[in-house]
Amino acid sequence: MRVESSARSGVSASARARVAFLAAVLLAGVTAPALTLASPPLATVTISLSSPLLTAHPQQQIGFIVHLSPAPTGGTVSLDDGGQSSQSVNVAGSADVIVPWKLGNVGTYTIKATYSGSAGFTSAVSDPISQLVQTETPAVSFSIEPATAHIQSITINVGVSPVPEKPSTFTVRGGPCSCVIALDPVTGLGQQVLDDPERYSLLGYGQRQFTALFNGSDWYDAVYAPPVTVTIVRDPTTTSLVLQPSAIESSGTTIARATVTPAPPVDTAVVFSIPTAPGGGWSDFSRVDASGIATLSIPIGVWPVGSYGVTATVDTTDDLDASVGTATLVVGDSSVPTGSVAIEHGSEYTTSRAVYVTAPATDGDRAVTRVALSNNGTTWTEFAYNDAMTDIGWMLSDGEGEKTVSAKWRDEAGNWSPVKADTIVFDFNAPTGAVTVAAGAATTRVASVSVATPANDTMSGVAVVALSNSGASGSWTERPYAPVGSWTLPSTNGSHTVYVRWKDRVGRWSAVKSDTIVLDTVAPALIAPTWRIGAAGTALVGGAMPVRIAWTGTDATSGIARHSLSVQVDGGAWTAISTSLTAPALIRNLAPGHTYRFAVRATDKAGNTSPWLYGSTFRLTGLQQTATGVTYRGTWATSTSTTWWGGTAKASSAAGATARVTFTGRQFTWIGLKAANRGKAQVFVNGVLTATVDLYSATQQGQRVVWAGTWSTSATRTITIKVLGTAGRPRVDVDGFFVGN
Helix, strand or coil, X not given: CCCCXXXXXXXXXXXXXXXXXHHHHHHCCCCCCCCCCCCCCCCCCEEEEECCCCEECCCCEEEEEEEEECCCCCXXXXXXXXXXXXXXXXXXXXXXXXXXXXXXXXXXXXXXXXXXXXXXXXXXXXXXXXXXXXXXXXXXXXXXXXCEECCCCEEEEEEEECCCCCCCEEEEEECCEEEEEECCCCCCEEEEEECCHHHHHCCCCEEEEEEEEECCEXXXXXXXXXXXXXXXXXXXXXXXXXXXXXXXXXXXXXXXXXXXXXXXXXXXXXXXXXXXXXXXXXXXXXXXXXCCEEEEEEECCCCCCEEEEEEEEECCECCECCCEEEEEEEECCCCCCEECCEEHHHCCXXXXXXXXXXXXXXXXXXXXXXXXXXXXXXXXXXXXXXXXXXCEEEECCCXXXXXXXXXXXXXXXXXXXXXXXXXXXXXXXXXXXXXXEHHHCCEECCCEEEEECCEECCCCCEEEEEEECCCCCCCXXXXXXXXXXXXXXXXXXXXXXXXXXXXECCCCECCCEEEEEEECCCCCEEEEEEEEECCCCCECECCEXXXXXXXXXXXXCCCEEEEEEXXXXXXXXXXXXXXXXXXXXEEEEECCCEEEEEEEEEEECCCCECCCEECCCEEEEEEECCCCCEEEECCCEEEECCCCHHHEEEEECCCCCEEEEEEEEEEEEEEEEEECCECEEEEEECCEEEEEEECECCCCEEEEEEEEEEEEEEEEEEEEEEECCCCCCXXXXXXEEEEEC
């Protein structure tokens, strides 16, 4: 059996688990492939030897497979690796014997298997096999944060992969620093913080190199990580110097204000100096406060008119770099600067609070040194003045509307000019608007539609409206803004969306709005109306028969909105019944003795109307029970009452009594009465039993269609009604008949 070694790539915990699992399987008796020698005579045993691993780690427990052929009933199998270790296992009639083996240290072992025979079997020795035992080189990581440090803490991070099973450490050295960092047994990571300033300062300033050694574990080799360099620096300082005022008349006092960044300890001194001051120069010092600021009053007295260089120097300490701030003191100027101010070069609108301000000024032969800007005329921000002053970055006050920026200038003597101002409208928000296509209609039957596009922009106003049928880039049509306009939809039938956006006068586009409408240019499709005289249970209305007129219609795009139905009686003029039917059917009470024809048309939701579609002409005939052609057999009596159609009816309670009528047509109804004391009757069509009618009803129902027949073609047919003489309620009534043809 051959198992590929993972030693050279580093055996992880999961890999070692797989090896251990394989060994356990072998030790449990699972047969592994092995080289089998040709079978010797029965009394002679030959053996072959195989290992689950070709490469393993020191002291690893594995199992060797010894194959015996033929399988002896006894004896022992022993292994030998050249004298370092040996092991014997008894044979119990098995052809494969697994011999457990604990490997030695690093090296290559030659291993043989020997079988000592029992009675009837001879001894045998296997061919030798080689077993390599070696260690792994893990991957290590090493970093220090920060790479550039002042007199403060640094953090050392180390790691190894795969994670060792036994406790492991790194040794880190650098300058006077030496520490051992234990690794987390789960993550294989470790960390050490150096935060002792006194010890850390022994590293000295400049670049220092640190090394990290993984000390090895299990069968892992010790490994050096690439060295890491840390630069130790002094804390830098920056000193700025401001004179208040920096230009004065040739008498008085100016305040020198030095700001040291970052703020040093409060016992740090700042030395102020003016080498060219009258009397051979002037100097003094002041200590910084907690904010890193040192101030000192400089008495000018009656110094001559001129410019004086002032310096502020930080007194150096072990931890600080020295830095110098400079300023110029101008003595003897009393003129006032004059200047002008423009926002965004005189633009009327801006879309951003961040603007550029142009503020040029002059002061005769003297220099303008400062310019100050303000959004409210009270709180000022100063800038160093230069001759161009065309692009001072400035932030307008928050909120939309008209904004004012005020400016004033100071010369080298400290004289401030009068205030100048400029205004601009800050338009931050894009327009807001809405779109309504065809006054909000859901459908249209023409592609050219009206579009309402009202919009609002409270600052600069709406300038442009753009429309599109897709909203895609390059599909927009821009127009000067108007709240109402026209638009042409795509010519295809179906739902279409109109997209709209607006742009204000400063060029800011709004969010896109849309409205949807269905274009339908095709009229509905109809099938001609059909008629059917009253169904069973239908009651006559004033002697008229309820007739159901029905048709079908479709409109694939917008759907049918309404139907119009008209009727023609006895070939006369057409009369509208309704122009607003929502259902494709209507029950109409028709008087007998006339011909009728119905026509229908439909209008869809877009307003498209189909042509009239005409149904067939039919005649409705009413037959009283006494009509010619109606014959009776058996016992029948005449009943007179306002309950009956026409005032009379025929009635029989005799079983077997019949009423027969012959007609020509394709629809037929029997008019009778249903009540609690009415019985049952059979209906025969051309002698064939077609139905059994039960005339029972808990409430009396007169002039009712108690049976109806419909056929696909008009023909002469005979209807026979046979009384069944139902026990307790034998009576059956014949009130008349209706025929549709």
